[in-house]
Amino acid sequence: MTATSQSSRSGVMLILAGLFFLAGLSRIGLGVAEVLAADTRIEEPPAALPVEQEATDPGDLYAALQARMAQLDAREKELQERANTLRDAEAELRNNIEQLVEAEAKLTATLRLTETAAEDDLKHLTTVFESMKPLQAAELFSQMDTEFAAGFVSRLRPEFAGEVMSALDPLTAYGISAVLAGRHARTPRN
Structure with missing residues (x-):
């Protein structure tokens, strides 16, 4: 296996890891976006009791307070449900990130x-x-790709x-020398 095929194989593996990482992030992002969209929904505040109200029947006042209390309880329940949804989305997000980190660690180890095996x-x-x-x-090298x-x-x-090299055909030796000399020709010198 040549160093070029080894580095291209490593490059392909890194690209695959990156694609898996991006796919996971996009899935996570879609779930969070749905939760945030639901959370940004604007609702009309419940109607307040009029400030200036003439003395009315205590039964009416009690009924208005009861209605207001029911509205507040419903709003509190809705806020609690949103908090639970956000907490669940956050837990799923953490879980997905942990899975991506584990997958990246396994890929890096592989x-x-x-x-290491190729180098050995x-x-x-x-x-x-x-x-x-x-x-x-020299006989073997003369049969190999340059x-x-x-x-x-x-x-x-x-x-x-x-x-x-001295035992090789001069043309073959020249080809090998040219490859060796040209390997780092485009490497920046600064």
């Missing part, structure tokens, strides 16, 4: 494990190449890499 494989294969005679390694071979040549001990 990516780290994948990268590359180190092992480099050691195998270095245990060969330079001519044998970029693939350049990836391994860059990992070899410099003295062994020199022996392998």
Whole structure:
């Protein structure tokens, strides 16, 4: 596996994680938006008793107070229901965020494990190449794709890499050298 395919695979995994994260946030946002929309509903305040009221029947005054009390109780119940709805939405939001954080942690661990396994494989294969005679390694490298071979040549001990490069066909050696020299050509120097 080349470093390029490894980094592109890591990039794809990070993009997928980002998309999962954004999808979760959008689902959370829709639920909160519904609750907030319901909460911003403007209601007419209950009619107040007239300030200037001539002495009336105590029964009428008692009935008006009872009606006002019923209105206040209904309003209190509605406010309590809204508070419960907001509390539930907040709990769901916290739960979704926790799930997203857990998913991100698992994805990061999986990516780290994948990268570590790939790096271990590359180190092992480099050691195998270095245990060969330079001519044998050169024969293998001449059969590989130039970029693939350049990836391994860059990992070899410099003295062994020199022996392998000198045993290669000059055109193949030039191609590998060009790939190695061009890898960081676009890297900012500042």
